[in-house]
Amino acid sequence: MKKVRKPASKTDQKMMRKKDETIVFFRGIGSAMTLAAAAEKQGRRIEMTDLSPIENAAMIVKDGRIIACGPEKELAKKKALLKKAREVDLKGRTILPAFSECHTHLIFAGNRAGEFERRNQGESYQSIARSGGGILATVEPTRATKEKDLAKVGQRRADRFLRQGVTTIEAKSGYGLDVETEFKMLKAAGTVRGPRIVRTFLGAHAIPKDFASAEAYINHLIAEALPRLKGEGHACRVDIFVEDGYFNSAVSKKYLQAAKEMGFDLVVHADQLTRSGGAALAVELGARSADHLIQVNDHDVKALAKSDVTCVLLPSSDLYMNCAYPPARKMIEAGARVALATDFNPGSCPSQDLALVGVLARIQMKMSLAQVISAYTVGAAYALGFGRELGALTEGRKADFSVLDGDHQELFLEIGRMPISEVYREGERLV
Ligand SMILES: [Zn+2]
Known part of the structure; x- marks a missing residue:
């Protein structure tokens, strides 16, 4: 069974901040299903393109919020910001907003x-x-x-x-x-x-x-x-x-x-x-x-x-x-x-x-x-009243997302199994 990690305590979070680790650079994302268009439409009349995937993507998270999600090539240019960032390589896997x-x-x-x-x-x-x-x-x-x-x-x-x-x-x-x-x-x-x-x-x-x-x-x-x-x-x-x-x-x-x-x-x-x-x-x-x-x-x-x-x-x-x-x-x-x-x-x-x-x-x-x-x-x-805070991987929203074990078409397919290998809340890994 997938292990649930203990969320960092308040003291741990402070320590992390001291070490300048509040900026995290998630790179090596094979595909980021951002749902940017679905969020733009406030979840109405959804079509396949509203999943708004970005290939070869990266995401910069600061203090638990997304400050950028886009092609890795472009985000890698933000050198000054990334100098202070902790890097997490997601090794070509797909991510999508947490449920x-x-x-x-x-x-x-x-x-x-x-x-x-x-x-x-x-x-x-x-x-x-x-x-x-x-x-x-x-x-x-x-x-x-x-x-x-x-x-x-x-x-x-x-x-x-x-x-x-x-x-x-x-x-x-x-x-x-x-x-x-x-x-x-x-x-x-x-x-x-x-x-x-x-x-x-x-x-x-x-x-x-x-x-x-x-x-x-x-x-x-x-x-x-x-x-x-x-x-x-x-x-x-x-x-x-x-x-x-x-x-x-x-x-x-x-x-x-x-x-x-x-x-x-x-x-x-x-x-x-x-x-x-x-x-x-x-x-x-x-x-x-x-x-x-x-x-x-x-x-x-x-x-x-x-x-x-x-x-x-x-x-x-x-x-x-x-x-x-x-x-x-x-x-x-x-x-x-x-x-x-x-x-x-x-x-x-x-x-x-x-x-x-x-x-x-x-x-x-x-x-x-x-x-x-x-x-x-x-x-x-x-x-839940979090329409502008959660649900999509766009700038300003909380960095709540999952890393898939496979591609998004394997979601909601097999009763009893969610193909999910890692889960993050506000940039912090919980599973
Ligand atoms: Zn009920």
Whole structure:
């Protein structure tokens, strides 16, 4: 297995700076898939040429940011700058921007293997939920697990993503459904080292048993949880499961509006099992992303395309749920920005495999390879609010990239394997 390296500590970083090693010259790059054009188009209407490859390339990184990426011959002329640089020879290999995983339920305890069997034997997700299964079945073990033990499993899962070329991971709460456990999950996520973690408060994931209605629980979240969340700073994003039997559109709107007024970024679990109005809400309130989007109609697609909301598609979850896939081609053709993610969670997607996501996107949703690569880099970066910081190898962006073991056409091809041999975050090697 690929080894995950310990990121440099703060003291090490200072030492490196003293030795004038903050400038790194990555040379000998056979091909740099920069995604410059995809980033220029903000991840919309992606074509093969938007991968913007540069052959015989090099990249200069200063203090973790790209200051130049271009043909090695040209960059080698910057003699004054390169005099102070540390050199890394990538020996003719291909590089591409690191991936972002923009929808995960990274922190939880226990598993729901039994439910998987029940679903396959014909029971519906909703019927399992009614008998105490589903999201609520993960709440109990998560409440009973200490923060440091949740942190340990979170780290293990984050490392598994990192080895696949992921340097930014979203981590949602949502299996506590009481303020203390929700915050415990977010704090556990905050201790994860290596990839950067973007934390999202998903207290509105399901209605806990001790509340009479969705509205009563939402009122409690608005009055108690959000102000504390703001004050304690465990997350700057708020998500909700807009779905019949969970939170309907009207209740969700009230909640999202309150969160927006408090300055949180918004994310929506939208139109997954039924067309319950999540996409429309995301557009109306200017959410970062609307996620799932299986049940959307042409009207919704048009509205999403016109908006700045990123459409986050989660085909592995659709496979596990044995349901339809979202109309990705329609979204792309209409001009919507699409991102892909695993939706890693104990119930509807216990898989962390990025290759599986990409293969399903290609086979089931007919996305082209370039569209899949852009969705996992530029698109996912936008979904996390890093549209101008990550996702492409262009001047000014963070130097998060992977070195491929082979050429880019081998990406999202073989389920269970990502052809990636090295992973860098802000110029520092992590794998
Ligand atoms: Zn989810």
